[in-house]
Amino acid sequence: MVHALERLVVRHTLRVPVPAGAAGDGAVAARRFDAALMSVGFKLSAGLLAELSGRAPETVVAIAGRTLDTVREIVGDHVRHNVYFVDFPANVPDTFEFWMSCVAEALADDKSRAATAEQLSSGVLDLLTLPAYGNYRHTYAEMLAAHDELLAAAGDRVTVLHLGRTPADETTALYTALAGSVTPLGEDDLKDLAVLAEHCTDGPQPETIPVRESRAVVNRVRLAAGADLLLDTVTDVLRLACALFGGDVSLREPTRFRALSRPVRRALLAGLDAVVAAAPDKLADVAAHRERWKRLGERLHPHEYPRWPHAAEVFAVARGEAQARSFDSLVEERLGRDDVTGAAELLTAAPGRLFRALDRLLRAADTPAARDAVLAAAERVAPRVAGRVVLSLREHVQNRTDADGGQRVFVNRTGGAWVRADTRPPLPEDVRERLTALLDDETRRRLPAPGHLVVDPAVLDVALPLSGRATAAGLxxxxxxxxxxxxxxxxxxxxxxxxxxxxxxxxxxxxxxxxxxxxxxxxxxxxxxxxxxxxxxxxxxxxxxxxxxxxxxxxxxxxxxxxxxxxxxxxxxxxxxxxxxxxxxxxxxxxxxxxxxxxxxxxxxxxxxxxxxxxxxxxxxxxxxxxxxxxxxxxxxxxxxxxxxxxxxxxVSVLLRGLLARTPLTVRHLTALMADTATTTRLWDGGTATPWDAGAAPEGPVTYIGLERPAGLPAGSRVLTPENLRDLIPS
Incomplete structure (x- = not known):
């Protein structure tokens, strides 16, 4: 288990945890480790090399073996990559000539001759029936022998591994970073969070777990450990139930609920009862997942537990035996009466929903006074809206400039994409300007003062990671x-x-x-x-x-x-x-x-x-x-x-055209806002020893944003790279 956690740390942070241990002369082993890493495009930082050189050789060898396995998997070198044409990219034949050679080989083979001849006589040939097609014709070793050694080049990738703290400290830090992330995690990160949560149940916890899916993963572990559950909506309980069965905690896909033990049933029902007792209006959320609640109720048997009557109300609403109008239905009722200002005022009770509905509300507002009322409502609730929602709306607004009905690209949470004609009327320019100023001011207010800000220009065009689902695991x-x-x-x-x-x-x-x-x-x-x-x-x-x-x-x-x-x-x-x-x-x-x-x-x-x-x-x-x-x-x-x-x-062509017409919100946007309160701001591409002129280096820590962590930053500096760029999103 400890080694599995170490692999997670290396993969997520590019830091190598070094356990406490006996000192020794590990310099030779450390240099060999560094050389082995360089063969796969990695390298030890100066600090990590020095630390390992002072450890016992057997400690260095053990760390090296585990780390090499991890980085080889990161880069895709943990499997054997063979090719069909043994000396590719040399001597790849013309497609038709290659197919004809496969046919000729099939006709020369007693086992395949008759079937191939029959296909040829019919005028339709299935390539997959030809013995020479589609299968490796040589071993991996024979393929290697056909190629010369790779010559080193200055442009070869070198990814630096840095010195980490003890395995326990690194594991805890990674757990709190993932659990406390203000942006949704991808599927792989959620799985890693589950592993880390099991190990860190009794240790330090993040102040909040703002993302519901992450909260469900942590709650599953807390339930097994007998710890208090983190619940503030009825849907939190439903997500937890899905997590218990290895289902989809995002609730996009159905989960098959099976029998539950009495202790688990009691915990879920007690949690539901407490949520509804504290805020009965949260019963309105049940309608969004009515069928799932019915299926879960069949496993929880709420009628057997009269001491939790509020939990029973959840399932009564799901079955239609009790009424709890959903918040969305109340909003739609007002919009149906063309009461746009009334709908906006109602939505102030749910600031995130108001921000997500702003475009629709502003289009429905047919007078300047109505638009002013909608914007005024947005201004009042802005401080209570999640940072990633503020930035998502900012990205949306900057792309609402097409007045001639262009293409609209839709991308769902799992990366599925499609294109439709954009029939929305444009937002008035004065509305866009007022909304843009509101969103930028709110973001600026939340960003921490960076002190001395140092930015690698190469990171400026990196899109803000507003959701972990917008990336994939890898290098x-x-x-x-x-x-x-x-x-x-x-x-x-x-x-x-x-x-x-x-x-x-x-x-x-x-x-x-x-x-x-x-x-x-x-x-x-x-x-x-x-x-x-x-x-x-x-x-x-x-x-x-x-x-x-x-x-x-x-x-x-x-x-x-x-x-x-x-x-x-x-x-x-x-x-x-x-x-x-x-x-x-x-x-x-x-x-x-x-x-x-x-x-x-x-x-x-x-x-x-x-x-x-x-x-x-x-x-x-x-x-x-x-x-x-x-x-x-x-x-x-x-x-x-x-x-x-x-x-x-x-x-593909239509999709690409639509995507290129959009401008994502990038790191450039946030660094420009941060520069307003920075003590100093420097662009530094690593071409010089430091980003400062001689004698102008700051005495204290800096905030560095770039693609890779540089060496030589002052102690206590905050470093933001793609591995933790989500930390740049304000809460």
Missing amino acids: GVLPRGSVSPVEGDLLRFFTYWKQTRRSTDYDLSALVLDADHATVTWLSYTELTTLEGAHSGDITDAADGASEFIDLRLGAVRGTFVVPQVNIYSGEDFEEVEESFFGYMLREAEQRGRPFEPRTVRMKSDLRGPGRVALPLAFQRDDDGRWKARWLHLYLRGEPSANRVEENRVS
């Missing part, structure tokens, strides 16, 4: 909407998957679009080679894991956009397989090396989404010829089977 992953530069001669995509029960075929593809989002070409198993690059070959079964690659020469790309995608042709979806991930590497033309070289990996993200077509990110060439990545983290529904880049290229 170098940025929130949806972020933009990051791409520098190198060769861009290589890769995907890996391993099926769980049934044969599964994923297809890596890359769509090239011009400036008007029209198709130029694509690379896939149906187009193995183009002027732009080459595909490594189609693998159609992944019982032992499978990899596919696409090599692109950026200078040869004829379009403006490159959109990599992973299509499910057949078998298990992204949430069924044992493992699946996507990433990209950057190399110089002369580096060579194996198809997969961890030192050149710039990004690797897990593929866990609801659709059959994954769109992790897109690449765009600017007018000056420079490339940049735009982070998508999206999934298209696709077809049940046989998804191909040729079939979804129009959908």
